[in-house]
Amino acid sequence: MFDRDTEGVRIELRALTKHYQGQPAPAVDHISLDIPAGELVVFVGPSGCGKTTTMKMINRLVEPTSGEIHIGGQDVLSLDPDELRRHIGYAIQQVGLFPHQTVAQNIGLVPKLLGWPADRIAARVEELLALVSLEPSTFRDRYPRQLSGGQQQRVGVARALAADPPVMLMDEPFGATDPITREHLQNEFVKLQKQLRKTIIFVTHDFEEAIKLGDRIAVLREGSHVAQYDTPAAILAAPADDYVAGFIGQDATLKRLALLRVEDITATEPLPDSHLPQVAADASLREALDLMMAHGTDRCSSPTGVLTYTALCEALGTRPSPEEVPAGDR
């Protein structure tokens, strides 16, 4: 199968369509999309627009009515569906852990089906628990009911990663958690994906989550029609139409600030100044701006240099009005 590599492989959807029996219109209507190897692509769109159906066709939990799916150059529709699913990680909001199996057994499920020897499975379980920040000795023998919702979701993600598949499908995997746990899981997941470089399709209807996680975002409308498919920065800077703009909401500029890191933009002065408020190099520009406002100053210092309000505006492609620019910067 396509997982000779554990790093991501390309996914191609060609005119993929699903018309559920008895429904007046197709749930997914001729979607074509190229998902580059090793990228995380987020599907966002309103409830019922066909996100889940599109995803479930890729691992054939739903059989397409027509169209093609290629993963790593292989025609998915010619493969055995059960075999296919063992090679694609799948994590969903409801988690779907088996209640009568321990955490270790739940995570080891697919490797066991693939016939891995017991010691290799045990080693993999330990590795994955550590990867999702659950202490193996504390958690491996617990049952799902003995975990919090956020811990269950981590186990769900670990299980999806268990056989080291090159492709992961994730359907609102952090959806059932409170905002703080959710943000924590998102941050961990971003770090994890930087190392793993899987090809991931991630479904959400939270645009903030899409911006945070996605290398690219596919904004979908009814019938999984693609309204725009681009990087978060490009979509925020130039939404394709009113529909996409409506999705972004009023505060596109603030969202773009959250996307850019202090270290991404050129520092205006080479030496950090210890009298200025200090910001981490990997902090977002939004955090840097909050810090400047809290200290009533137009600049802050990071390990990569001094960041000014003017530089921040330039990075966004907006110009501060003359009265906003301190005399020294004009």
Ligand SMILES: Nc1ncnc2c1ncn2[C@@H]1O[C@H](COP(=O)(O)OP(=O)(O)OP(=O)(O)O)[C@@H](O)[C@H]1O
């Ligand atoms: N098994 C089914 N039989 C008939 N219609 C279905 C079936 N599953 C989904 N649908 C319909 O297909 C459309 C797309 O559903 P889908 O679950 O793919 O949307 P979604 O974008 O994932 O929605 P949500 O964000 O609410 O999960 C909806 O109108 C839904 O009612």
